[in-house]
Amino acid sequence: MDKMPKWADVILIPLISVLLALVVSGLVVAIIGESPWQAMQVMVRGAFGSAYGWGYTLYYATNFIFTGLAVAVAFHARLFNIGGEGQAAIGGLGVAIILLNVAWPHWTVALVAAIVFSAAFGAAWAAVPAYLQAKRGSHIVITTIMFNYIASALLVYLLVNVLRVEGSMAPESARFSEAVHLPAAADFAGFLGFGGSAPLNFTFFIALLACVGVWLLIWRTRLGYEIRSFGHSETAAVYAGINPVKITMITMLISGGLAGMMAINVVMGEAERLVLDFVEGAGFVGIAVALMGRSHPVGVVLAALLFGALYQGGAELQFEMPAISREMVVVIQALVILFTGALDNMVRMPMQAFFLSLRRRREAQAQNSPAE
Amino acid sequence: MTTSAPAIELKGISKSFGPVQANKDISMSVARGTIHGIVGENGAGKSTLMSILYGFYKADRGEIWINGKLTPIPDSQSAIRAGIGMVHQHFKLVENFTVVENVILGAEDGAMLRPSIAKARKLLTELSEEYGLKVDPDAVIEDLSVGHQQRVEILKQLYRHADILILDEPTGVLTPAEADQLFRILERLKAEGKTIILITHKLREIMEITDTVSVMRRGEMTNTVKTAETSPPELAEMMVGRKVLLQVDKTPATPSDVVLSVEDLRVSRGGVERVKGISFQIRRGEILGIAGVAGNGQTELLEVLGGMIAASGGRVTLFGDPIDITGKHANGQTRRARGIGHVPEDRQTEGLIMPFEAWENVAFGYHKDARFNSGPLMDHAAMKADCVDKMARYDVRPPNPRLPARNFSGGNQQKIVVAREMDRAPELLLIGQPTRGVDIGAIEFIHKQIIALRDQGKAILLVSVELDEIMGLSDRIAVMFDGHIMGERLPDQTDQNELGLMMAGVTETEGAA
Numbered sequence: 051m052d053k054m055p056k057w058a059d060v061i062l063i064p065l066i067s068v069l070l071a072l073v074v075s076g077l078v079v080a081i082i083g084e085s086p087w088q089a090m091q092v093m094v095r096g097a098f099g100s101a102y103g104w105g106y107t108l109y110y111a112t113n114f115i116f117t118g119l120a121v122a123v124a125f126h127a128r129l130f131n132i133g134g135e136g137q138a139a140i141g142g143l144g145v146a147i148i149l150l151n152v153a154w155p156h157w158t159v160a161l162v163a164a165i166v167f168s169a170a171f172g173a174a175w176a177a178v179p180a181y182l183q184a185k186r187g188s189h190i191v192i193t194t195i196m197f198n199y200i201a202s203a204l205l206v207y208l209l210v211n212v213l214r215v216e217g218s219m220a221p222e223s224a225r226f227s228e229a230v231h232l233p234a235a236a237d238f239a240g241f242l243g244f245g246g247s248a249p250l251n252f253t254f255f256i257a258l259l260a261c262v263g264v265w266l267l268i269w270r271t272r273l274g275y276e277i278r279s280f281g282h283s284e285t286a287a288v289y290a291g292i293n294p295v296k297i298t299m300i301t302m303l304i305s306g307g308l309a310g311m312m313a314i315n316v317v318m319g320e321a322e323r324l325v326l327d328f329v330e331g332a333g334f335v336g337i338a339v340a341l342m343g344r345s346h347p348v349g350v351v352l353a354a355l356l357f358g359a360l361y362q363g364g365a366e367l368q369f370e371m372p373a374i375s376r377e378m379v380v381v382i383q384a385l386v387i388l389f390t391g392a393l394d395n396m397v398r399m400p401m402q403a404f405f406l407s408l409r410r411r412r413e414a415q416a417q418n419s420p421a422e
Numbered sequence: 423m424t425t426s427a428p429a430i431e432l433k434g435i436s437k438s439f440g441p442v443q444a445n446k447d448i449s450m451s452v453a454r455g456t457i458h459g460i461v462g463e464n465g466a467g468k469s470t471l472m473s474i475l476y477g478f479y480k481a482d483r484g485e486i487w488i489n490g491k492l493t494p495i496p497d498s499q500s501a502i503r504a505g506i507g508m509v510h511q512h513f514k515l516v517e518n519f520t521v522v523e524n525v526i527l528g529a530e531d532g533a534m535l536r537p538s539i540a541k542a543r544k545l546l547t548e549l550s551e552e553y554g555l556k557v558d559p560d561a562v563i564e565d566l567s568v569g570h571q572q573r574v575e576i577l578k579q580l581y582r583h584a585d586i587l588i589l590d591e592p593t594g595v596l597t598p599a600e601a602d603q604l605f606r607i608l609e610r611l612k613a614e615g616k617t618i619i620l621i622t623h624k625l626r627e628i629m630e631i632t633d634t635v636s637v638m639r640r641g642e643m644t645n646t647v648k649t650a651e652t653s654p655p656e657l658a659e660m661m662v663g664r665k666v667l668l669q670v671d672k673t674p675a676t677p678s679d680v681v682l683s684v685e686d687l688r689v690s691r692g693g694v695e696r697v698k699g700i701s702f703q704i705r706r707g708e709i710l711g712i713a714g715v716a717g718n719g720q721t722e723l724l725e726v727l728g729g730m731i732a733a734s735g736g737r738v739t740l741f742g743d744p745i746d747i748t749g750k751h752a753n754g755q756t757r758r759a760r761g762i763g764h765v766p767e768d769r770q771t772e773g774l775i776m777p778f779e780a781w782e783n784v785a786f787g788y789h790k791d792a793r794f795n796s797g798p799l800m801d802h803a804a805m806k807a808d809c810v811d812k813m814a815r816y817d818v819r820p821p822n823p824r825l826p827a828r829n830f831s832g833g834n835q836q837k838i839v840v841a842r843e844m845d846r847a848p849e850l851l852l853i854g855q856p857t858r859g860v861d862i863g864a865i866e867f868i869h870k871q872i873i874a875l876r877d878q879g880k881a882i883l884l885v886s887v888e889l890d891e892i893m894g895l896s897d898r899i900a901v902m903f904d905g906h907i908m909g910e911r912l913p914d915q916t917d918q919n920e921l922g923l924m925m926a927g928v929t930e931t932e933g934a935a
Contacts, residue, residue, distance in 0.1 A: 290787035291754030
């Protein structure tokens with residue numbers, strides 16, 4: 051018998067974890083002499099109180115959906131892809147290369163090309179650590195982290211020396227042509243009140259599509275079946291004739307591809323050029339998103355929304371309550387990651403005990419003999 | 423207190439894990455200086471009860487009395503203080519430490535080791551002489567045979583002044599000769615006044631060595647009887663709750679053409695040659711049993727034939743056509759396509775994905791079959807229907823395809839694997855440890871299925887460490903020792919003694935190691 055109902059595992063535990071994180075955050079805010087209640091209000095209002103707030107929250111959420119899915123897919127094969135940061139950066143490089151070098155007639159065609167190139171570049175960046183893991187047993191956690199630094203350095207070099215517009219002081223590429231600008235929220239959802247300044251763009255729908263795709267892949271296809279089998283037991287996978295090298299490679303390519311696609315949202319959808327450090331930690335937030343979302347696409351969307359709100363609400367908080375510095379906002383975000391990811395068992399154990407005692411009491415009342 | 427107080431008395435012990443009541447109101451009394459057996463099927467609650475006695479678990483209710491004194495045992499330190507020692511099924515020894523070092527581990531006298539070691543060496547010599555437990559105190563554990571490692575475990579407990587010894591399935595890893603030696607040691611210990619609790623599922627051992635025996639079923643202690651006044655069939659009936667067939671019923675084999683032919687097969691793993699050039703054949707309608715103590719190359723043999731690992735040399739043919747054993751162009755799936763079914767030795771890490779639901783497991787390894795797929799997606803409805811059908815025909819209980827594999831009992835897990843691998847009537851069935859950790863009722867069922875497959879004219883390679891099983895099922899028996907086949911025997915022309923000696927690597931008559 052499972053220890054507790056599924057709804058408790060999927061909804062109740064993350065909810066309690068977030069509440070605990072907020073309580074501790076509130077304490078921290080109180081310690082520096084501000085009102086936690088007021089800070090809370092500012093954050094919620096900032097994230098969800100206006101079309102402008104929503105525009106930012108969903109924009110951030112789009113990033114986190116991609117990086118969260120990337121980590122989630124790898125998790126299913128019990129691979130810990132910490133390289134989302136680097137894979138997304140290189141994915142951005144792919145987007146910039148294809149958008150700058152071809153005269154695209156329309157944004158739809160360009161979007162398809164951007165998807166292909168961002169995914170291919172991200173996958174290629176994941177391929178080397180994947181190969182080293184599959185063939186040499188080099189731990190993927192170590193190699194993907196190292197590849198983040200290499201990606202970062204590579205991008206600095208390219209933006210400063212190769213892609214920088216002549217005469218410009220900024221380490222960024224040329225702007226993409228008008229034709230490839232993605233529709234912003236104001237264009238397709240202006241009736242909801244989205245203005246021109248919110249960065250939410252068409253990529254949001256690509257992210258949702260990716261969720262459907264990942265769900266189909268993991269739970270409906272043979273490949274997903276093999277990935278999950280391999281993730282649960284490598285010896286069993288070998289017994290069933292599943293090639294561990296192949297599954298490790300394919301899973302990491304898909305994971306890297308998803309992380310790379312995050313660049314579409316920022317590079318093509320928002321900045322409309324390749325800028326330095328555009329990933330801004332989304333690759334790492336993806337780990338928390340996947341953990342909190344239980345590696346399920348629906349969970350990933352919900353967790354991405356939460357972290358999007360934290361990002362946007364945190365920015366508002368900084369703006370409206372100057373005593374709460376940027377570092378303070380990072381502390382709050384970190385507390386959420388800590389409670390939902392690392393301290394998961396702290397909430398889980400008491401909840402399991404609670405549900406067990408509940409069931410035992412029910413069974414005692416029903417006077418049933420124990421299950422075999 | 424009088425000296426007649428029992429060494430151990432349990433009163434009304436209950437323990438539940440979630441909805442499962444592992445021990446229900448158990449009372450038991452073991453007299454000092456006796457050997458008390460506890461038998462029961464897997465999941466009957468034997469291990470839980472012993473874990474409570476040794477302080478791993480805390481009972482929900484009930485009392486433990488040691489030598490007539492109420493003794494709460496909240497942790498294993500208290501158990502040791504109360505004079506209780508436990509020899510686990512899987513030894514808890516540091517492989518690259520010497521015997522003395524292992525014995526004092528956790529019982530050192532101070533920060534410096536030298537005085538402790540000197541003292542331990544002296545005590546060990548005394549103990550060895552007193553109980554006939556001969557072990558070189560300075561030998562490194564990994565160089566010792568399994569039987570000697572077990573002696574070290576026993577010495578470790580005696581060094582901690584254990585008066586009550588609990589042995590959990592102690593003969594699982596021993597050859598028959600080693601098991602005999604263990605029993606002689608236990609008798610010595612008993613004569614010296616130690617109390618011994620022996621947990622086992624082998625009724626033969628219960629009959630041979632115990633004074634009294636308790637039977638557990640579904641968390642309850644159903645009977646406690648004097649061993650002299652019972653019999654194996656009676657014990658089996660008490661364990662299962664109905665009459666069971668201990669003997670396998672089968673007609674003589676009628677082998678025809680050769681199915682599998684293995685020539686000079688060699689397999690290395692981790693740089694060590696595990697299979698050292700073995701050859702054999704299996705014909706249609708025949709069961710070849712491979713006997714041997716675990717770890718003598720049987721696992722590697724099965725894995726090579728099942729396509730899981732590569733061989734380093736040799737030739738294998740199926741109906742005269744070569745099988746790829748280099749691992750380059752073959753795997754478990756290509757083997758299945760050739761008509762080779764494989765019930766692996768370890769259903770929990772190989773045969774099943776424990777968190778997967780039953781219907782997903784029933785397709786495992788066959789998940790690329792056209793009937794489980796429609797286009798790019800898997801056909802879940804077809805997989806579930808197939809699972810429902812197999813569960814009915816192979817008596818898997820509960821017949822719920824949505825239950826994760828880990829929630830089935832060991833016997834029912836094995837039935838799921840057996841159903842999957844046997845239902846396609848493979849030309850050759852590889853089957854390893856078919857009834858390890860399986861309850862008696864399911865053993866009977868699985869044995870019948872194996873015989874039925876043989877009677878359909880299929881070839882079966884059976885690997886088992888249970889000599890009774892090998893002798894009951896096989897039409898021919900090959901004994902493996904240290905990667906070699908020591909010889910082949912016919913089951914009606916050999917006995918446990920001869921096979922036991924072959925399993926220990928003894929070819930001619932010579933003293934047991």
